[in-house]
Amino acid sequence: MKGAEYLKKIIQGDHKYRDLFENNRDGVYITTLDGTVVDVNNAIMKLTGYSRKEFFRKHSTEHYVNPADRIKFQNTIKKDGFVKDFLVALKTKSGKHLYCMLTSTGLRDDRNKIIGYHGIIHDVTEIKTKERIISENEKKFRDLFESSPDPIFVESLNGTVLDVNRAACRLHGVSRDKLTGRHFTALIPKGYRKLVKNNFDNFVSGKLNRLESYSIGKDNKIIPVELRVSNITYESKPAILIHVRDISERKKAEEKLKSSYEQLRQLAKHLQNAREEESSRIAKELHDELGQAVTVLKLELAFIGNKLSAGILNDDDICVLKEKTRSLMELVNGSIDSVRRISAHLHPVILDELGLIPAIEWYTGDFTKRTGIICTARLYSDGGAILNPDVSVAIFRIIQESLTNIIRHSSATAVRIFLNMKKTHLSVKISDNGKGFDINRLDEMRSNGITGMNERALSIGGVLIVSSKINKGTIISLSIPVP
Numbered sequence: 001m002k003g004a005e006y007l008k009k010i011i012q013g014d015h016k017y018r019d020l021f022e023n024n025r026d027g028v029y030i031t032t033l034d035g036t037v038v039d040v041n042n043a044i045m046k047l048t049g050y051s052r053k054e055f056f057r058k059h060s061t062e063h064y065v066n067p068a069d070r071i072k073f074q075n076t077i078k079k080d081g082f083v084k085d086f087l088v089a090l091k092t093k094s095g096k097h098l099y100c101m102l103t104s105t106g107l108r109d110d111r112n113k114i115i116g117y118h119g120i121i122h123d124v125t126e127i128k129t130k131e132r133i134i135s136e137n138e139k140k141f142r143d144l145f146e147s148s149p150d151p152i153f154v155e156s157l158n159g160t161v162l163d164v165n166r167a168a169c170r171l172h173g174v175s176r177d178k179l180t181g182r183h184f185t186a187l188i189p190k191g192y193r194k195l196v197k198n199n200f201d202n203f204v205s206g207k208l209n210r211l212e213s214y215s216i217g218k219d220n221k222i223i224p225v226e227l228r229v230s231n232i233t234y235e236s237k238p239a240i241l242i243h244v245r246d247i248s249e250r251k252k253a254e255e256k257l258k259s260s261y262e263q264l265r266q267l268a269k270h271l272q273n274a275r276e277e278e279s280s281r282i283a284k285e286l287h288d289e290l291g292q293a294v295t296v297l298k299l300e301l302a303f304i305g306n307k308l309s310a311g312i313l314n315d316d317d318i319c320v321l322k323e324k325t326r327s328l329m330e331l332v333n334g335s336i337d338s339v340r341r342i343s344a345h346l347h348p349v350i351l352d353e354l355g356l357i358p359a360i361e362w363y364t365g366d367f368t369k370r371t372g373i374i375c376t377a378r379l380y381s382d383g384g385a386i387l388n389p390d391v392s393v394a395i396f397r398i399i400q401e402s403l404t405n406i407i408r409h410s411s412a413t414a415v416r417i418f419l420n421m422k423k424t425h426l427s428v429k430i431s432d433n434g435k436g437f438d439i440n441r442l443d444e445m446r447s448n449g450i451t452g453m454n455e456r457a458l459s460i461g462g463v464l465i466v467s468s469k470i471n472k473g474t475i476i477s478l479s480i481p482v483p
């Protein structure tokens with residue numbers, strides 16, 4: 001008997017089989033060895049959307065999304081006599097993919113020869129779709145996890161590292177498998193372990209989600225880090241997710257800020273002391289020079305007054321009085337000079353009256369006279385710039401402080417001041433031929449003079465650069481835009 005007819009006979013002949021066939025909720029089919037559909041139940045119609053007639057018209061292979069699956073299926077049956085839970089994708093009438101678990105055996109004739117297949121198709125499309133979505137989501141989250149520039153650690157509630165991203169491997173300079181399975185404390189420098197350990201329970205309970213600590217980075221470098229923690233479920237168990245951010249740059253900036261605050265505080269203190277010193281210097285000068293002069297003046301005037309009140313003056317008296325008035329005149333002239341000098345040092349009036357260039361000329365001339373250090377000033381102006389008084393005073397004070405430093409520290413024999421005042425820009429250079437100093441040590445010197453000069457330059461929108469070479473001298477350059 002031919003295979004297909006034999007198979008039909010099997011179906012029709014056995015009522016129990018027929019019943020099982022028709023009423024099965026899974027798809028049931030019978031095909032010949034070459035793939036001709038012999039019979040299918042209603043469930044297959046429902047699953048595929050074909051009518052019985054349409055289904056019969058197609059060869060089995062046409063129902064497969066991947067026809068090679070049918071060959072695999074046939075080979076398995078040939079080898080084992082059956083297939084179980086064989087996952088295949090079939091095409092529905094509308095073109096959608098139907099994922100099925102196929103369980104099938106060969107149908108044999110009375111001589112035990114396989115003449116066809118019968119099997120059950122169990123629809124797993126929904127499960128497959130869910131699995132696909134889950135795996136797509138997993139991939140999405142994995143991608144996010146991996147592409148984060150910050151190192152991320154997943155840790156169990158007892159602190160064992162369960163997973164890490166690429167950035168974490170980069171931070172520690174080791175591969176993923178060298179990090180997973182370790183306790184997190186192994187990644188923290190000894191001195192800081194306690195801090196994180198003590199706070200770990202707070203991470204777990206959600207009471208704390210941010211902490212600054214240190215991490216052992218690549219080549220055992222100690223890196224300041226900020227930890228941000230959130231609670232998650234990882235592989236169905238509660239876990240914590242730790243974002244680690246390298247805050248070296250922030251720490252450096254904080255240190256710098258702290259040190260410039262410190263410098264400014266020092267400067268403020270210095271300015272206050274300087275003001276006190278200045279006041280007491282002026283008081284002393286007033287007392288020693290003017291006070292004495294005025295006292296002498298008073299005594300001598302009293303003497304002259306007495307002489308005049310005594311009445312008749314002889315020639316000697318007149319001579320004495322003449323000499324007295326001459327010396328008193330000298331004393332008064334000296335006092336006038338003292339007043340001028342004291343007031344010029346307090347605030348050079350010349351700066352207000354004649355401007356910056358004459359004030360510098362006067363000051364450098366006085367400097368050479370006082371110190372013996374030759375000071376040459378080349379001062380140019382194209383006449384276009386009108387300086388705001390604040391700017392003039394700032395430049396003048398910077399030059400003064402530079403010259404004071406030269407006297408105090410440089411042992412220089414010559415100083416040059418170059419000033420070029422243009423319409424939009426002003427530059428000043430003060431250079432000496434002294435012993436110079438190591439400018440890298442300026443920060444630790446905690447000096448106020450140069451800090452003050454810097455602050456003055458900044459306050460008028462300028463920039464001050466100090467350069468110095470040991471035994472080659474020092475140059476202070478100031479550059480200011482003229483508004």
Ligand SMILES: Nc1ncnc2c1ncn2[C@@H]1O[C@H](COP(=O)(O)OP(=O)(O)OP(=O)(O)O)[C@@H](O)[C@H]1O
Pocket residue numbers: 270405406408409410432434435436437445447448449450451474
């Ligand atoms: N022209 C210079 N030649 C050699 N060393 C200098 C010169 N100018 C500054 N220095 C060095 O730089 C240091 C800092 O100078 P700065 O004016 O800031 O402070 P200071 O003069 O020591 O004290 P002050 O706060 O009273 O000015 C000085 O102590 C000195 O060592």
Ligand SMILES: [Mg+2]
Pocket residue numbers: 401404405448449450
């Ligand atoms: Mg100084």
